[in-house]
Amino acid sequence: MQRYFLSKAGQSIALLFGVIVLVFLMVRITGDPARLMASREASPETVEAIRQEWGFDRPPLVQFWDFLTRAVVLDFGRSYHFKTPAMPMVLGRLPATVQLAAIALLMAVIVGIPIGLVGGFNPGTVIDSLGRLLALLGQSIPNFWLALILILLFAVRLGWFPSFGRDELKSVVLPAFVLGLPVMGQIVRLTRSAVLEIRGEDFIRTAHAKGLEPRTIYVKHVLRNVAIPLISVIGVQFGYMLGGSIYIEAIYAWPGMGQLLEQSIGWRDFPLIQAIAIFTSLVVLALNVLTDVAYAVIDPRIRYGK
Amino acid sequence: MVSRETTQGAGSLLDVERTWGNRLAYFGRFLWRDRGGVVGLILFAVVVFAAVFAPVITRYDPLQQNLRDSKMPPAWSAEGSWDHPFGTDNLGRDSFGRIVYGTRVSLTVGFFGVLIAGGLGLVIGAISGYIGGRTDAAIMSVINLILSLPYLLFVVVIASILGRSLINVILIFGITDSPIFARVTRGEVLRIRESGYVESAVSAGARTGRIIFDHIIPNLIGPLITLATFEMSAMIFYEAGLGFLGLSVPPSVSSWGNMLAAGRKYLTSYPWIATFPGLAIMFTSLGMNLVGDWLRDVLDPRLRRARK
Numbered sequence: 001m002q003r004y005f006l007s008k009a010g011q012s013i014a015l016l017f018g019v020i021v022l023v024f025l026m027v028r029i030t031g032d033p034a035r036l037m038a039s040r041e042a043s044p045e046t047v048e049a050i051r052q053e054w055g056f057d058r059p060p061l062v063q064f065w066d067f068l069t070r071a072v073v074l075d076f077g078r079s080y081h082f083k084t085p086a087m088p089m090v091l092g093r094l095p096a097t098v099q100l101a102a103i104a105l106l107m108a109v110i111v112g113i114p115i116g117l118v119g120g121f122n123p124g125t126v127i128d129s130l131g132r133l134l135a136l137l138g139q140s141i142p143n144f145w146l147a148l149i150l151i152l153l154f155a156v157r158l159g160w161f162p163s164f165g166r167d168e169l170k171s172v173v174l175p176a177f178v179l180g181l182p183v184m185g186q187i188v189r190l191t192r193s194a195v196l197e198i199r200g201e202d203f204i205r206t207a208h209a210k211g212l213e214p215r216t217i218y219v220k221h222v223l224r225n226v227a228i229p230l231i232s233v234i235g236v237q238f239g240y241m242l243g244g245s246i247y248i249e250a251i252y253a254w255p256g257m258g259q260l261l262e263q264s265i266g267w268r269d270f271p272l273i274q275a276i277a278i279f280t281s282l283v284v285l286a287l288n289v290l291t292d293v294a295y296a297v298i299d300p301r302i303r304y305g306k
Numbered sequence: 307m308v309s310r311e312t313t314q315g316a317g318s319l320l321d322v323e324r325t326w327g328n329r330l331a332y333f334g335r336f337l338w339r340d341r342g343g344v345v346g347l348i349l350f351a352v353v354v355f356a357a358v359f360a361p362v363i364t365r366y367d368p369l370q371q372n373l374r375d376s377k378m379p380p381a382w383s384a385e386g387s388w389d390h391p392f393g394t395d396n397l398g399r400d401s402f403g404r405i406v407y408g409t410r411v412s413l414t415v416g417f418f419g420v421l422i423a424g425g426l427g428l429v430i431g432a433i434s435g436y437i438g439g440r441t442d443a444a445i446m447s448v449i450n451l452i453l454s455l456p457y458l459l460f461v462v463v464i465a466s467i468l469g470r471s472l473i474n475v476i477l478i479f480g481i482t483d484s485p486i487f488a489r490v491t492r493g494e495v496l497r498i499r500e501s502g503y504v505e506s507a508v509s510a511g512a513r514t515g516r517i518i519f520d521h522i523i524p525n526l527i528g529p530l531i532t533l534a535t536f537e538m539s540a541m542i543f544y545e546a547g548l549g550f551l552g553l554s555v556p557p558s559v560s561s562w563g564n565m566l567a568a569g570r571k572y573l574t575s576y577p578w579i580a581t582f583p584g585l586a587i588m589f590t591s592l593g594m595n596l597v598g599d600w601l602r603d604v605l606d607p608r609l610r611r612a613r614k
Contacts, residue, residue, distance in 0.1 A: 011447075018451045022460075029467055036467060140592035142543055145552045145584030148570060152577050243456020247547060251570070261459065262551065265466040273463055280456050288454055 008292045012285045020071045021279040023274050024064055037080070037270050060190075076275040081267040086275040090257060094283075096166060097249070097256030101241040103172055104180030109234065112184040116191025117226075121218075123196060131188050138185025142249040147178045151251070164253035175252040179245055183237045190233055194226045228299050235291025239284035319391040344603075346596025353590050366403035373397065380578050392582045395565070396572055397599035401579065404560040405586050411561035412590065415475055415545045416538040422480025424534055427487020428526075434488065435495030446492070449485040457482065461544065465553040472555050475548065490533055493525065498525045503511045528605030535601055539594035546587050562587050 027033045034051035051057050054077075055066065070076065076086040131196035154174060155163030162171050198204065199222060207217045242257075249258035257276055264272035356363060378394040379385055380401075392401035434445040461482055468474040498504060504521050512520075548554040549563015552569070557564055562583040569580025 014447075015451045015454060018448070022455075026460075026464060029464070083400060136595065137594065140539075140588055140595055142546060142584060142587045142591070144547055145566060145587065146442065148566075148573055149584065156574050189470070239456065243459045246458060246462060247550065248549070261462070264588060265462065265551075265553075274467075277459060277463055280459055284456050285454060289513050 004296055005289075005293055008289045010287050015285055016282060019278055021064075023069050023083070023277050026277075027270055027274065034292040037268055039268065050084075062117060065261050066287060071278060072149060074275075074279070076278070077271040079264075079272045080269040081264065081272070081278060086269075086271040087279070089272060090260065090275045090279050093257045093260045096254060097242055097258060100175055100245060100249070100254055101238060102181060104176040104241055105183065105234065105238055107176060108180040108184035108187055108237075112187030113191050113230070116188040117195060119188065119192040120195025120199070120226075123192075128192070131192065135185035136161075138181045138188075140185075141181070143178050143182065144251065146181070147248055147251040150174050150178060158204055164251075166255055171254075173250075175245075175254050179241055179248050183241065186233060186237065187230065190229055191226060194229050195222060198222050198225045211246045228295070231298060232291055235287055235294065239287045242287075243280045244282055325512050342496045343600025346593045346598075346600060349593025350597055353409050353413065353593065354407045357413045359536055360406045360410060364400065364403035364406045366400035368399060368404040368407040369558065371397040371399055379576075380582075392579045393576075395568055395579045396576070399560075401565070401582050404565055405562065405582055407560040408457050408562045408565065408583065408586065409590075411472070411559060412542045412545060412587075414472065415479065416542045418476045419479035419483065419541040420534045420538045422476065423537065424487050424530065425484035426481070426484035427489075428491050428530070429495075430484065431488035431491025432495055435492035435499070442492070446489075449488055452482070453489065458544070458547075459483070462548065462551065462553060470552075470554060470556045472559070474496045475545060475554050479544065483537055483541065486537065487530065487533065490529055494526050494529050495522065498522050528601075532598055532602045532605055535594055535598035539591050539598065543587065543591050546583075 004138040015197070019258075027036065030036055034054065034056050035046050037050050038047045055063060058066075074087045076082060079086045079089055082089060115127070115134070119125075119131045122262065124127055151163045151174065154160045160170075161174050162168060165171055204217060204221055207221055208214075244258075245254075245256060246258035246261055248254065249256045250262040253259065257280060261276045263269075264276070355561055372394070375390070375394050378387065378390050380391065380393040390400050392405065394400055395404070407502065428610055430445060430449075434442045461478060464482075465475065468478065498521065504517060507517055507521060545554055545561070546563035546566065549561050550566045555561050555562050565583035566580055569576075569583065570581050
């Protein structure tokens, strides 16, 4: 178990190195990062000043070493817009993003799993069809558009929820619903197909044949096995929501990392953009390791397989 | 229970000679039993039709501004008129016409994006799966790196660095999406190579070329076409999302994302400007997801049997 965890953690550190290389190269795709960071109307002197300040005139390998050693201690320089170190700004936005993603995920799990279970145990019924329709819609409705429509309906017309901000408890409802809907759809689909698959397994038939109570079979044999694929999807989706809440945070003015990213793109604030990209990747990769470990704890086949 | 009859009713390709006519007839029968697939194909056909015949469908130039007629509501509301079925935007441009022309941007990005991603992924995945060993391990770890990253975040950042143009958007999606195709291709190549029928073909003395063209490629096509459908739907979705943030095609182009970005500013006072492009994205995406579900069932005989 310990070895399994260590190898997963080691892989993630290698991946994080890859992320740092990627972000380093990304800012240099166009060939002149100083031009990129300056505004369009900037004079050649300003561009030259930026080049000096950020050391873009040094040899690429020196620049990379410098970037890497700073990135390891989460130092991405000063934000252009705020004139303060970038990393504390990003960390300050983390709680709002985590809160939004956690509530969205909770909603997706609480609503999605029961619907999926009902559908899996009673395929072809009305509830099953409704659940599948919901899953399909969750997958197909563009979240940035749904966010606008819900503001129109529930904030402007009905006045039930605030249309933006994070001032009251109610504020989280609309953004969390929009963020959680596609995940809920996926959970419904997965739960349903997992139940259908496991119900047909030999060990379930054996359990029935030896006269176990159906309820015992459902709880002990079916549900336990359904939990395995669900855990992996929930872990991955939580990571996806942390990095994918950019539209929703921007539309609802939710003061998290996604909103900060949208703003810093507008300001061409690359120290902030780099900090957000690398820090979000770090969080997502850490979540992946935790998911893998949870997976191994639940499923002995993985623990002993390798 | 229902699907067992479906499968039998649709007949089996095992019983008939495998001519192209028979295959098509078989797919047709199977399609007819899958109502979702029919709906999906109709939706997709409407979008393609709109893209091809845009100038015939709408008489408006999607870029023609007409400030006198600006912010007109859709036809069925009190002040609306059937001259502009979906109303007009803040600059008096016809919303219906812009949506019709917007299909061109969405389909172009989706089609060429998938073409590039599929081509790159096919080559990388096939090489990785075929060579195996350390090369395979190295390629797969890079691919897993890319696939474990927060995808949207990186696409948004790269788009903001490269600037707004159709070519940039296609390249971004084409390159960032290729790892998925590579991973699927590699998995399928490995599975097919290890399969019993390839083994028996080899022991019967089949040449490498025959194995590749008669066994590996035909078995790759199904999963890749299915994946391509889902990925094209995703790209159309993401392109609109980039447009919404002002990071896709230039503002002068009629695209659904650009329409949404404009509509966002007038959301409370002129809500229809943002409503219709969103519906267009939704129905296109819905259609392609339904087609993808249908293709997955019809192109993968193993799934067809498992569904009983």
